[in-house]
Amino acid sequence: MLKKDQIDMYPTDFAVKLSKVTKTFTQWQRDNTGQSLIRNLIKPEKRTIVALNDVSFHIRKGEFVAYAGPNGAGKSTTMKLLSGMLLPNSGDISVLSMSPQKQRTTLMQRLGILFGNRTELWWDHPVIQSFEWKKVVWDIPDQIYRQNLDMVTDLLDIGPLLKTFARELSLGQRMRADLAMMLLHSPELILLDEPTLGLDVVAKRQMIDFLKKINQENGVTIVVTSHDMDDLEEMAERILMISDGKIAFDGSFQELRNITGNLTRVVVAMEDSLVPQVKMGKLLSSDKGVYEYDIDLAQLPIKALLGQLSQVEGVRDIEIKKAPIEQVIAGLYRDWTGI
Amino acid sequence: MEVKAKIKRILKLLAISAKMDLVWLLRDTKYALTGIASDMISNLSTVSAVYLIALRFNGIGGLNTDEILFMMSYSTITTGLFIMFGSGNNIHISRIIGRGQLEHLFMQPLSLKMQLFTNGFCPFTGGGNFLVGCIMLIISVRRLSLSITLGWLLSLIIYILATMTIIVARSYLVSTAAFYAPVAAEEISMTAIDGTWLLSTFPLSGMPAFLQVSLLTILPEGLMAWFPSLCLLGKTPLHFSKYYPLAFALILSLITSYIFRKGMNYYVKKGSNRYVPYGFRR
Numbered sequence A: 001m002l003k004k005d006q007i008d009m010y011p012t013d014f015a016v017k018l019s020k021v022t023k024t025f026t027q028w029q030r031d032n033t034g035q036s037l038i039r040n041l042i043k044p045e046k047r048t049i050v051a052l053n054d055v056s057f058h059i060r061k062g063e064f065v066a067y068a069g070p071n072g073a074g075k076s077t078t079m080k081l082l083s084g085m086l087l088p089n090s091g092d093i094s095v096l097s098m099s100p101q102k103q104r105t106t107l108m109q110r111l112g113i114l115f116g117n118r119t120e121l122w123w124d125h126p127v128i129q130s131f132e133w134k135k136v137v138w139d140i141p142d143q144i145y146r147q148n149l150d151m152v153t154d155l156l157d158i159g160p161l162l163k164t165f166a167r168e169l170s171l172g173q174r175m176r177a178d179l180a181m182m183l184l185h186s187p188e189l190i191l192l193d194e195p196t197l198g199l200d201v202v203a204k205r206q207m208i209d210f211l212k213k214i215n216q217e218n219g220v221t222i223v224v225t226s227h228d229m230d231d232l233e234e235m236a237e238r239i240l241m242i243s244d245g246k247i248a249f250d251g252s253f254q255e256l257r258n259i260t261g262n263l264t265r266v267v268v269a270m271e272d273s274l275v276p277q278v279k280m281g282k283l284l285s286s287d288k289g290v291y292e293y294d295i296d297l298a299q300l301p302i303k304a305l306l307g308q309l310s311q312v313e314g315v316r317d318i319e320i321k322k323a324p325i326e327q328v329i330a331g332l333y334r335d336w337t338g339i
Numbered sequence B: 001m002e003v004k005a006k007i008k009r010i011l012k013l014l015a016i017s018a019k020m021d022l023v024w025l026l027r028d029t030k031y032a033l034t035g036i037a038s039d040m041i042s043n044l045s046t047v048s049a050v051y052l053i054a055l056r057f058n059g060i061g062g063l064n065t066d067e068i069l070f071m072m073s074y075s076t077i078t079t080g081l082f083i084m085f086g087s088g089n090n091i092h093i094s095r096i097i098g099r100g101q102l103e104h105l106f107m108q109p110l111s112l113k114m115q116l117f118t119n120g121f122c123p124f125t126g127g128g129n130f131l132v133g134c135i136m137l138i139i140s141v142r143r144l145s146l147s148i149t150l151g152w153l154l155s156l157i158i159y160i161l162a163t164m165t166i167i168v169a170r171s172y173l174v175s176t177a178a179f180y181a182p183v184a185a186e187e188i189s190m191t192a193i194d195g196t197w198l199l200s201t202f203p204l205s206g207m208p209a210f211l212q213v214s215l216l217t218i219l220p221e222g223l224m225a226w227f228p229s230l231c232l233l234g235k236t237p238l239h240f241s242k243y244y245p246l247a248f249a250l251i252l253s254l255i256t257s258y259i260f261r262k263g264m265n266y267y268v269k270k271g272s273n274r275y276v277p278y279g280f281r282r
């Protein structure tokens, strides 16, 4: 109780506060049989989906938080709740000490939102025209506008794009332009939903560096979602992991690794009918001479792993990659349930 | 001060919309001109069809040709305003709702009303009909030798505002359906408005009274041009009050705002499971 009071005394320290937020959706179910067509007319079949189940977390000002989870976990739903596009069934949401629903217009002056699969640019206009539009709609003072424009032009390298029509930009270019536009009003908090979607390595790198920079130098609070753990680990210090509408983990990447181990996946493709004669990690699958292993680098260090692999006869190809997020989460659950 | 700041803000927002409209016109001139021409041809053909009938039969239902011209100018002005403020689907809002694009509007630090009023303003590509309407108005007023007083001009403006309110309110009212059935109702506003456009330019004088009454109440096409222009000519039809269009506009907008709000609440509760990435921005 005491702790809660202390928190409320300094509400401005928090950029985001969710307490006991639940959000459900109803989805109509339909299949393609004639029988069910008629049944649906009389009594449509509904399914209730709990996108967020009693979720609580706080994010302090200046934090850089990775919001991770597999497909359908509830990441975008959370983002929409935070930006006032959806109303929760129950629970409280406060963003920059405001209610996203009730104080929407004031909040939007200080919040930046970017959905990777949508654009805020005007399609039939050059990028700079969209920026000018933003200046007027957000009522950005001249000096701040110019300062921010210079900054984003420089850091995101969009100078050559400014005069290009939005409809003629490539995906990566469009993302950079959208990111730049989002920052023109100096938002204190930015919410990014899958901003690295579809970007190549170079573009990703550029975006990640940029986000880190504005977080460190300008103190902008950033919440970014993705289901790519590698991307997230590069950017954020704290990871909030959501799965099935519940927070499955909240802490640093190091802590996460301490629990789940340093999971890596190795795929070995063999010359025909040969079987790799090694003992490393757990064999996940073997299909047409392609063997997939799960390896915990905490137990089998990378050097030892490479040593093992070099012993194998008849290897056609080897691929080593980070474990997908589903597996990390499965590891978390295993840890809890002790299986 | 508060009011002054707000007006200044609205003017700035209208100005940026106008500017973007102008640069678009200057850049894609060919397409823009085609668009302007088709808007004008479509309106002029409707209006002149009625006018030609009036010429041929020496008036329609007790209205002489100049009075018909006056009514046509009224209709052209309201059509013109509709086009001039309505680019980007902000009047055909069922499209924005049905396509899940309201979320783009939620991100802006402006009330929805303010956004919808200002962001579709396109005086350069969409001002043609309004201009033609004004010219027709001047000609008809001259030919009718109406004595123009300040009071008359004021009532002209008020009637036009009432008509505009009815058009917009009706569109928003039917568009509410798109909150509940995004795919089926995406085009409902278009159907509701454009489907009856022809009827709204038609002089109802001389029609059976029951038809006139229903077109002033259930389907308010009579309020689009016929009724208000007769009021302005001092010939208020059917023993109705000349304040009737204003009352109708008021009541309709109250009903609409109540129902639209309900739809909006539904939307933020259920979320939109549909998203189309084009059409909310030019």
Ligand SMILES: Nc1ncnc2c1ncn2[C@@H]1O[C@H](COP(=O)(O)OP(=O)(O)OP(=O)(O)O)[C@@H](O)[C@H]1O
Binding pocket: A025, A026, A027, A049, A050, A051, A069, A070, A071, A072, A073, A074, A075, A076, A077, A078, A227, B270, B271, B272, B273
């Ligand atoms: N408008 C809606 N109507 C019905 N169900 C919805 C709606 N929006 C989301 N859902 C459901 O809620 C759950 C969470 O969806 P959400 O979009 O938040 O997932 P996500 O974590 O962003 O996934 P992804 O990584 O695929 O983007 C899913 O099961 C989804 O089907």
Ligand SMILES: [Mg+2]
Binding pocket: A075, A076, A077, A193
């Ligand atoms: Mg998502």
